[in-house]
Amino acid sequence: MPKVVDHDARREELIAATWRTIRRLGLAGTTTREIAKEAGYAHGLLAYYFPDKDAILDAALERAYVAAREQLTARISDRSGLDAVREVLLTALPVGDAAIETQVLVMAWGTMVTSESRRARRYATFREWRDTVRLLVRIAAAVGEMTGEQEPEEIAEALVALVDGLTLHWVMNPAEYPASRLIATVDGALDRYRPHHPSSGT
Structure with missing residues (x-):
């Protein structure tokens, strides 16, 4: 048999x-x-x-995203307000094992340019994370932990762009962007969105 x-x-x-x-x-x-x-x-x-190698790296990324989604759900389950926003941003930074995953993602960028299906899958994952940021920012603003001087949507978009930008800088020059700097930059940005924080330049 x-x-x-x-x-x-x-x-x-x-x-x-x-x-x-x-x-x-x-x-x-x-x-x-x-x-x-x-x-x-x-x-x-x-x-x-x-x-080929691209196919198995693509599958490895997919599996990593599933695990990251499960870990994020667990990490924010007992958090709320600004603390939950901070956690969802930190999970997207290239820190710890996520740094290795970011390297694999960057390597896969070339195949995404020429493959609409791969690009759509990767963007669907990004969109899910971005929407989570938007939701958590709205909640934090509603409970008074983030400023009401800007629309929650605008704050969320700025924070998403910040994380994306930090990730790109890390890819280009990881030595200048250690985990401590990445985290401190996110914390500095979040501090500016606390209620009644004085605006820079005014």
Whole structure:
């Protein structure tokens, strides 16, 4: 009787092996052959599930986003107001394991330019995070923890742009943007949106 293979479980094993390989060898050293070796499978078997490195990195990113969504839900479940806004912003910064995920995302940018389906999937994930920021800012403003001098939508857009900008600077020059600087910059921005905070330049 032929052996029954759980293909979904095998795909998950290969994706997990991909992240282990990236953490061990870095992106430059991560090849499909090294991933197969890490997973304990023949190189040809990996090709059965993922035709090339871009495909397995794309699947690894997708799995990372699912995990990040679950972690974010857990992290903000007992937080409210400005504290919840801060947490949702910090989870999007390239800090800790998220730094590795950001590197993989940047590497995947090239394939997103030429693949509408991949671009749509990545943007759907970004849009979900952005909408969460908007919701939490509205709640923080409603309970009086963020200024009423600006529309919550405007504040949320500014904060999303800030995180995106910090991420880009980190990608270009990570040595100048350690975790401490990224977090301090977000905290400084949030402080300016507290009620009755004096406006800069006035």
